[in-house]
Amino acid sequence: MNRLRSTGLALLGPALAVLVALVISALVIALIGENPLRALQVMTDLGDAPSQQVQSVVVILNRAVPLFLAGLAVSIAFRMGLFNIGVEGQYRLATIVAAAVGAAVALPGPLHLLLVIVVGMAVGALWAGIVGVLKVTRGVSEVISSIMLNFIALGLASYLLTGPFRGSPEGASIITTTPLPESAWFPGLNGLLGAFGLAEPRTELFGFLLVAVVVGIAIAVLIQRTRFGFDLRATGISASAATASGVDARRMVVTTMLLSGAVAGLIGLPDLLGDARAFGTEFTAGLGFLGIAVALLGRNNVLGIALAALLFAFLDRAALPLQFADIPASVVTIIQGTIVLAVVIANEIARRLALRSAERAGAEATGAPPDPGGSADPGGPGPGTGPDGGHRVRTGVPGSSEEARA
Amino acid sequence: MAQAPAAGAEQPDGGAPRSPYAVELHGITKRFPGVVANKDIELSVRRGQVHAIVGENGAGKSTLMKTLYGEHRPDEGTILVDGRPVQFRSPADAIAAGIGMVHQHFMLADNFTVLENVVLGSEPRKGGRLDRDAARRRIDEISERYGLGLRPDDLVEDLGVGDRQRVEIAKVLYRNARTLILDEPTAVLVPQEVDELFGNLAELKREGLTVIFISHKLDEVRKVADAITVIRRGTTVGDADPRTTTAKQLAEMMVGAELPTPETRSSTVRQTPVLRLQGVTVASDAGRPLVDAVDLTVREGEVVGIAGVEGNGQAELVEAVMGLRSLAAGSVHLGDEDITGWTTRARREAGIGFIPEDRHRQGMLLDAPLWENRILGHQTRPPAAKGPFIDRKGARGDTERIMRDYDVRAPGPDTLAVALSGGNQQKLIVGREMSAAPRLLIAAHPTRGVDVGAQSVIWELLKDARGEGMGIVLVSADLDELIGLSDTLHVMLRGRLVATVDPRRVTPEELGGHMTGARTAAGAA
Numbered sequence: 001m002n003r004l005r006s007t008g009l010a011l012l013g014p015a016l017a018v019l020v021a022l023v024i025s026a027l028v029i030a031l032i033g034e035n036p037l038r039a040l041q042v043m044t045d046l047g048d049a050p051s052q053q054v055q056s057v058v059v060i061l062n063r064a065v066p067l068f069l070a071g072l073a074v075s076i077a078f079r080m081g082l083f084n085i086g087v088e089g090q091y092r093l094a095t096i097v098a099a100a101v102g103a104a105v106a107l108p109g110p111l112h113l114l115l116v117i118v119v120g121m122a123v124g125a126l127w128a129g130i131v132g133v134l135k136v137t138r139g140v141s142e143v144i145s146s147i148m149l150n151f152i153a154l155g156l157a158s159y160l161l162t163g164p165f166r167g168s169p170e171g172a173s174i175i176t177t178t179p180l181p182e183s184a185w186f187p188g189l190n191g192l193l194g195a196f197g198l199a200e201p202r203t204e205l206f207g208f209l210l211v212a213v214v215v216g217i218a219i220a221v222l223i224q225r226t227r228f229g230f231d232l233r234a235t236g237i238s239a240s241a242a243t244a245s246g247v248d249a250r251r252m253v254v255t256t257m258l259l260s261g262a263v264a265g266l267i268g269l270p271d272l273l274g275d276a277r278a279f280g281t282e283f284t285a286g287l288g289f290l291g292i293a294v295a296l297l298g299r300n301n302v303l304g305i306a307l308a309a310l311l312f313a314f315l316d317r318a319a320l321p322l323q324f325a326d327i328p329a330s331v332v333t334i335i336q337g338t339i340v341l342a343v344v345i346a347n348e349i350a351r352r353l354a355l356r357s358a359e360r361a362g363a364e365a366t367g368a369p370p371d372p373g374g375s376a377d378p379g380g381p382g383p384g385t386g387p388d389g390g391h392r393v394r395t396g397v398p399g400s401s402e403e404a405r406a
Numbered sequence: 407m408a409q410a411p412a413a414g415a416e417q418p419d420g421g422a423p424r425s426p427y428a429v430e431l432h433g434i435t436k437r438f439p440g441v442v443a444n445k446d447i448e449l450s451v452r453r454g455q456v457h458a459i460v461g462e463n464g465a466g467k468s469t470l471m472k473t474l475y476g477e478h479r480p481d482e483g484t485i486l487v488d489g490r491p492v493q494f495r496s497p498a499d500a501i502a503a504g505i506g507m508v509h510q511h512f513m514l515a516d517n518f519t520v521l522e523n524v525v526l527g528s529e530p531r532k533g534g535r536l537d538r539d540a541a542r543r544r545i546d547e548i549s550e551r552y553g554l555g556l557r558p559d560d561l562v563e564d565l566g567v568g569d570r571q572r573v574e575i576a577k578v579l580y581r582n583a584r585t586l587i588l589d590e591p592t593a594v595l596v597p598q599e600v601d602e603l604f605g606n607l608a609e610l611k612r613e614g615l616t617v618i619f620i621s622h623k624l625d626e627v628r629k630v631a632d633a634i635t636v637i638r639r640g641t642t643v644g645d646a647d648p649r650t651t652t653a654k655q656l657a658e659m660m661v662g663a664e665l666p667t668p669e670t671r672s673s674t675v676r677q678t679p680v681l682r683l684q685g686v687t688v689a690s691d692a693g694r695p696l697v698d699a700v701d702l703t704v705r706e707g708e709v710v711g712i713a714g715v716e717g718n719g720q721a722e723l724v725e726a727v728m729g730l731r732s733l734a735a736g737s738v739h740l741g742d743e744d745i746t747g748w749t750t751r752a753r754r755e756a757g758i759g760f761i762p763e764d765r766h767r768q769g770m771l772l773d774a775p776l777w778e779n780r781i782l783g784h785q786t787r788p789p790a791a792k793g794p795f796i797d798r799k800g801a802r803g804d805t806e807r808i809m810r811d812y813d814v815r816a817p818g819p820d821t822l823a824v825a826l827s828g829g830n831q832q833k834l835i836v837g838r839e840m841s842a843a844p845r846l847l848i849a850a851h852p853t854r855g856v857d858v859g860a861q862s863v864i865w866e867l868l869k870d871a872r873g874e875g876m877g878i879v880l881v882s883a884d885l886d887e888l889i890g891l892s893d894t895l896h897v898m899l900r901g902r903l904v905a906t907v908d909p910r911r912v913t914p915e916e917l918g919g920h921m922t923g924a925r926t927a928a929g930a931a
Contacts, residue, residue: 227785230796234782237771244730244760244768245783246751355824 013350014297014304017343018311024342025335034327042325043318051199056317058193058201063313064306065212065270066284070291071298071305072219073124073264077142078300079223080236080256086131086146087264088288089153094124095268096157096177099279100165102272103178112184117211117269124265125258127153132257136250142257150288157279167278176280186273208270215263220302232256264288293340299347312336425489428453428585428616429474429505434483436469443469445641447483451585451633456607456617458627458648461637461660467620470637471587474618475507476500487585506583508574510590514562521545521558524577548579552609568599572606585616592626604630622660622715624653624922636660657918674707675893679741680846680877681727686736688722688901696722698901699736704846704877709868711892711909712881715921719901720881721763724850727879728760729753740846754783759844761835763851763881769835770823777805777819780838787842804841812837813863829860836864840871847871850881865891885914899923 026036046056070087077084098120107115130149134140167178188204223229235242235252243249267287268279276283294312298304315336319329427450434447444466451457461467473480476494484491487503494500497507514523521538524545530537542558549556554572562573571591578586592600607617607630621627627634627648634646636659643659681704688697697719704710714720725731727738729750737746740756754760760783762768770779780801781790789800805819812833816826823831832852839847849868853861868891872878882888888895889909897905897920905920 225798226795227791228794230778230781230785234771234774234778237773238767240767241769241771241782243750244728244762245785246749246754247785248749248751355822 012353013346014299014308014343016349017297017339017346020342020346021335021338024338025331028334029327029331032328038325039322039327039331042321042327043315045321049199051201054193054198055201055203058190058203058205059317060310060313061209062203062206062270062274063316064309065206065209066267066287067290067294067312068212068216068306068309069263069267069270070287071294071309072216072291072302073260073267073288074291074295075298075300075302075305076219076223076232076263077256077260078236078295080232080252081239082253082256082260083143084128084131084146084257084260084264085143085292086128086149086153086288087260087267087291088286089146089150090124090127090261090264091267091288092157092283092285093127093153094120094122094265095272095283096160096165096279097123098265098269099177099180099272100160102180102184103167103278106181107183109183112181113186113273116180116184116273117266120265120269121262122265125262128257128261128264129254132254135257136253142253161279161281165279168280174280174282176278176282179278180273184273185277186270188274204274206270206274208274211266212270215266216302216306219263228255264291267291290336293336293343296340296347297343425486426452427486428488429618430486430489431470431474432484432486434470434473434480434485436473436478436480443640444473444480447637448642449635451616451618453488453616454611454614455632456611456619456630458619458621458631458634459637460620460622460624460627460634460656465637465660466640467637468589469640471507471589471618471620474500475505475587501581501583504582504584505587506578506581506585507587508571508578508589508591512570512574514570514573516561516563518562519558520556520560520562520565520573520576523562523573524558524580526577528581544580545576548576551613552579553606566599568595568602571595571599571603575606575610583615585618586610587618587620589620590622591619592621592623600626624656624660624918628653628656653922654915654919657915657922660918673893674873674875676706676708676875678706679703679739680706681879682739683727684737684739686723686726686738687734688719688726688731689734695734695901697726700901700903702879702896702903704879706845706875706877707872708893709872709878709880709891711888711895712879712898712903713885713888713895713917713921714898716883718898720898721850722901723898724763724848724879724881727848728758751786754842755786757842757845759839759842759847761832761839761847761849761852763854765828765831765835770831772824773822775820775822776809776814776816776826776834777802779823779834780805780808780819783838784842808834808837808841812840812867829856832856833860833863836867840867844876846877846879848879848881851883852880853882853884853887885917889914889917897921 026040029036029039046053070091073087073090074084098116101119102112102116105112105115127149128146131142131146134145135142161175161177165177166175168174168176186207188207189209190200190204193205194200221229223232231242231247231252234245235247235249239249242252268283271284272279290312294305294308297308297311298306315332319332322331323329429449429451431447431449434444434449436444447466447470449459449470459467459470472478474485474494476497476499479494485494486492487505492499492503494503500507515526518526521541525536525541530540530544532540545556545558548554552575554576556569556572556576560569562570565573575586591603595603607619610617611632619627619631628651629648631648634648634651634656636643636646636656638660646656646659681702683700683702686697686700686702687695690696700719700723702710712720712723722731726733729745729748729752733746737744739745740753740758743756745753745756748756766772769782771782777798778801781796784790785796789797789804791797792800802819808814809816809819814826814830814834814837816830823834826834836852847868852868853864856864865887868878868880872893880888880891889912892909895907895909895912895917896903897907897917899921904923907917907920
């Protein structure tokens with residue numbers, strides 16, 4: 001029952017956030033003179049014919065795969081109290097280098113794919129590793145350095161695209177790298193859909209979905225079940241306690257950033273290997289930032305992130321139908337934005353509720369109320385204050401408070 | 407002479423004859439779960455006096471001052487300001503009633519000027535903008551009147567510690583405080599600065615202001631105070647007149663004259679040394695030695711106590727032994743091995759257990775369940791780990807065992823640590839560290855903030871472990887605990903071990919004398 005209750009509390013936050021976001025968005029839609037109910041109907045309408053519906057689902061899944069990977073990358077850093085805002089730059093740089101390397105070599109199928117994936121992960125890890133090394137050796141806040149490195153990565157990617165890695169002919173309106181040879185195309189999963197007796201959709205379902213599932217499970221096991229994961233989470237909950245327990249905090253920072261960057265290096269690959277075949281000026285941007293929202297909504301839990309990615313993908317798909325219905329597509333952006341705001345607040349409320357229920361449980365067992373925080377001071381600083389009296393900046397992410405102090 | 411009813415009568419809102427007391431607290435009780443807070447506090451502070459409140463760390467001084475400054479509300483009792491009962495909901499109410507607080511840790515914006523810092527939060531405005539001229543006039547006037555010597559346009563980051571403190575005092579005076587609470591104001595000052603501060607306090611007193619001075623340094627208190635109230639174990643145990651009371655008598659009141667309870671007499675000390683420190687030196691960032699050439703040996707079955715006023719290097723010494731601070735010089739041996747360059751984890755694996763001084767900061771993951779807290783510090787060893795994986799089942803099972811054996815009262819291993827009372831949290835930590843059967847246990851303030859029941863349980867556990875041959879380093883502020891448990895007792899002052907006393911013969915008063923430096927090392931042992 002206890003387990004059930006805590007799960008319920010964990011779900012309460014995000015569910016509340018989505019609800020609040022929908023209400024606010026409905027108000028905004030009403031304010032611009034459209035009917036919120038009609039907008040909702042347009043968004044949830046996946047099509048009439050079964051083939052249309054399958055097509056919509058494939059579009060949602062294809063979008064959800066990179067979002068899931070982005071959320072995962074952000075959440076790894078979150079779990080130990082690091083805010084990796086640099087996922088955007090990490091995946092952009094990783095994708096272009098992976099695309100260029102993949103186009104430059106000729107290898108048999110699986111090896112070729114493996115090479116592209118490994119290059120992507122390595123570049124992402126290295127780029128994120130810079131952030132970790134700067135933090136450990138020079139004390140640079142990872143928030144600042146990862147934002148800065150985003151700009152550098154984007155600039156570097158543009159330079160590489162227009163310079164050494166340029167594959168499209170001179171004067172073409174869209175500049176791309178040289179397309180990948182067929183041996184580096186990730187097979188789609190539409191055959192599988194057919195096997196289930198579903199209508200073949202126009203778009204190919206990314207085979208990378210399977211890779212994402214494997215990565216998701218691997219990360220979940222790593223963080224929840226291994227000694228390394230314990231050290232990581234302990235550092236996130238209390239860096240000082242982790243250090244006293246024998247965790248080398250400096251090495252943890254670098255390792256975590258490398259891991260987060262390696263996953264970030266995967267974000268662009270579903271699209272690259274499954275559809276676009278080349279990195280170009282039109283390549284999907286902004287996934288890194290959306291990943292922060294997805295990680296927040298998913299509460300850093302792998303399953304939660306998967307659900308959050310699906311929700312965001314669902315909203316993204318609705319952009320086009322909304323335009324057909326003469327409703328501004330930015331409604332989607334508004335909903336996503338309010339979800340992020342609401343989820344931060346809701347997570348905090350859920351956290352306090354969970355704390356209170358834990359305290360009640362503790363009090364029932366001992367007959368004495370608990371001793372929360374260093375000051376043991378229910379009327380004073382309260383939960384908004386850190387054990388050292390410093391005010392905590394709560395991102396609503398469990399375990400992110402230690403580093404994020406004002 | 408020290409009583410100054412005249413000064414009270416001169417005050418602008420005076421008129422009717424008023425109480426000679428600026429502040430009175432009667433029967434104040436503040437309960438916190440499982441910890442010693444305040445009980446039946448009686449305190450009367452005369453107007454125009456420096457009134458010192460002394461007591462050991464953790465005796466409840468800070469809780470009392472938080473009550474007076476409106477940071478929390480007492481469960482029982484009344485507060486009277488100028489003879490009128492008041493109820494403070496927040497520090498703002500206390501400030502409005504003329505009570506100001508100078509915190510031990512300064513709360514200043516470094517990149518602001520003195521003027522900006524002083525007016526911050528109650529800025530004089532002219533046409534919606536900061537009226538710098540008015541502010542400067544006020545600050546100059548305050549500085550002049552109380553001899554603070556402030557230059558309003560200096561940047562705070564350029565100021566020394568003493569000046570910063572004066573800015574803090576000016577902040578309080580700017581808000582028209584008539585009673586100032588100074589929380590351990592000398593803790594951060596060097597001796598010359600202390601003298602300057604006492605000069606400032608004399609000025610405040612001459613202007614009819616009241617100062618409540620919190621300290622545990624007896625010589626300073628006797629120098630500056632007009633009246634002294636002693637707090638021990640959460641309650642006021644009496645008042646003293648600094649002119650007629652000796653430091654010895656004060657120390658007696660502070661630590662209590664009753665016989666030590668945690669007694670272990672039959673010696674279990676064996677010959678084999680477990681821990682040897684040679685010339686251990688730890689330097690601050692500025693290069694000042696915090697721990698200064700400490701030599702120390704702990705043998706099997708021996709409890710080595712380290713007494714000292716907080717902040718004399720005990721915390722740094724503990725961190726040096728645990729590998730949390732690097733040494734500037736010296737070596738650390740565990741048994742026959744030189745562990746000077748080892749990581750914290752390697753030291754723990756080699757058999758050092760650690761009960762940290764601040765369990766919330768270093769001992770627990772408050773937002774994690776108990777079984778995860780069982781793993782903390784033992785990540786690499788069974789029953790917490792199985793190869794590279796965490797052994798959830800093993801950890802859960804062992805947590806249940808600890809809860810049974812060490813009387814940790816909690817619903818189950820999945821309870822969050824934050825839900826436990828301080829005593830239960832500490833029992834879990836002690837149980838966890840004992841479970842790994844360490845050769846050496848570093849116990850820093852093992853019973854701090856723990857209720858009486860848990861305290862005696864922990865004392866028993868330490869005694870048993872000692873009997874089984876464990877070496878224990880015991881750092882504590884509780885003199886009874888030190889005298890009662892230790893086989894050898896060292897006194898630490900300004901980073902050095904200045905005296906070694908025989909715990910069988912020393913009295914708390916003598917020990918207090920060594921700790922404050924009032925007694926020289928010559929008469930020791």
